[in-house]
Amino acid sequence: IYVQTWSTPNLTMTITRDEYPDYPMVLRGINQKAAFSQYQPVIMLEKGYTIHWNGPAPKTAFLYLINFNKNDWIRVGLCYPSNTSFQVTFGFLQRHNGSLSKMEEYEPVHSLEELQKKQSERKFYFDSSTGLLFLYLKAKSHRDGHSYCSSQGCERVKIQAATDSKDISNCMAKAYPQYYRKPSALKSMPSMLNGLCQGCGTHQAVFTSDPHTNYLPVQFRSPSQAETQRGDVSVISINGTDFPFRSVGILLLVVDACSVPFRLTEKKVFSFTDVSRMEEYLKTSIPPRSVVLLSTRGQIKQLNISDSLVPLGLAKPANLYNKGSTIFLGFNGNFKPSWTKLYTSPARQGLGLLEQFIPLQLDEYGCHRAGTLRRRDLE
DSSP states (O other), X not given: OEEEEESOTTOEEEEEETTOTTSOEEEEOBOTTXXXXXXXXXXXXXXXXXXXXXXXXXXXXXXXXXXXXXTOEEEEEEEOOTTOEEEEEEEXXXXXXXXXXXXXXXXXXXXXXXXXXXXXXXXXXXXXXXXXXXXXXXXXXXXXTTOSSBTTBEEEEEEEXXXXXXXXXXXXXXXXXXXXXXXXXXXXXXXXXXXXXXXXXXXXXXXXXXTTSEEEEEEEEEOOHHHHHTTXXXXXXXXXXXXXXXXXXXXXXXXXXXXXXXXXXXXXXXXXXXGGGHHHHXXXXXXXXXXXXXXXXSOBSOOOOHHHHGGGTOSSOOOOTTBSEEEEEEEESSOOOTTOXXXXXXXXXXXXXEEEEEEESOGGGTOOOSSOOOOTTTO
């Protein structure tokens, strides 16, 4: 919820869940020098809360139902002097012009039990013995997507309090233990699984400031010497398609950088005895506008391909002798992308799991698109 108080600068608000009165949340309002202060506590739905102040209670308070879906509710009890009278109204605030619609007046009831039976109605109950004004905040309308207000506008409750008391409105001592509730779970915890969880977790997605770019997810699994002796497989995965290899050598995959989701143009496996031929292949046989993915398996002491990786994006020749594993991501073209990388590990060690998201169809690659994408965000 979002609480806004008027004509009460420098007030500190204390909000307490009825299940945990010994652990209140204390909030200092922002806009301390303005005509109003605002607070946004973290709450749990379908629970009861009380709200207290470190000074006289605000004469005007607004309670906004923020991020409430239809029929979501909480119960709140706001602290006021025992001689206070109230006018409580509900309405939809239109943010674009500040107008109010569908106004409704709250009516008092004589007990908390009666209020609980009429949660969906516009009712309030004032317990003068404790100083708590109780009402239910229950959303009437649906939200559009992830909007924090409903499709009809921002649902809000306005409380106007009339009192001549200047006492501090903190009702904690009187509210509890009278309104204490034993902690309860709205949803019970699921039973513990004995085996592997099927369908748990979520699929990975690329989060980017430019959602109009297509990305190619690439993973490398590079086991250590001990893991390869145990039978673990080396794998390059492209967009969920695995390309495994089990023998000592090098796996080379070439992908068209201008095709979506992806187009594999070459798959080459260089065995331990063929490694010497790889340098010439990298220099002469990689098509332009290609993504180059390279991974080794086993210990290859004389990996003499360092010079041929420079045209593919390596900044300078690297020492690739006596390495445990080598992984390379490169690009063949007139552009040097920032995602080109070389990874190596010490002898007998692996690189584990590496992941990279490679942008495709970039103009810098020299790709020719069939049509121009309409960018409404730029318009």
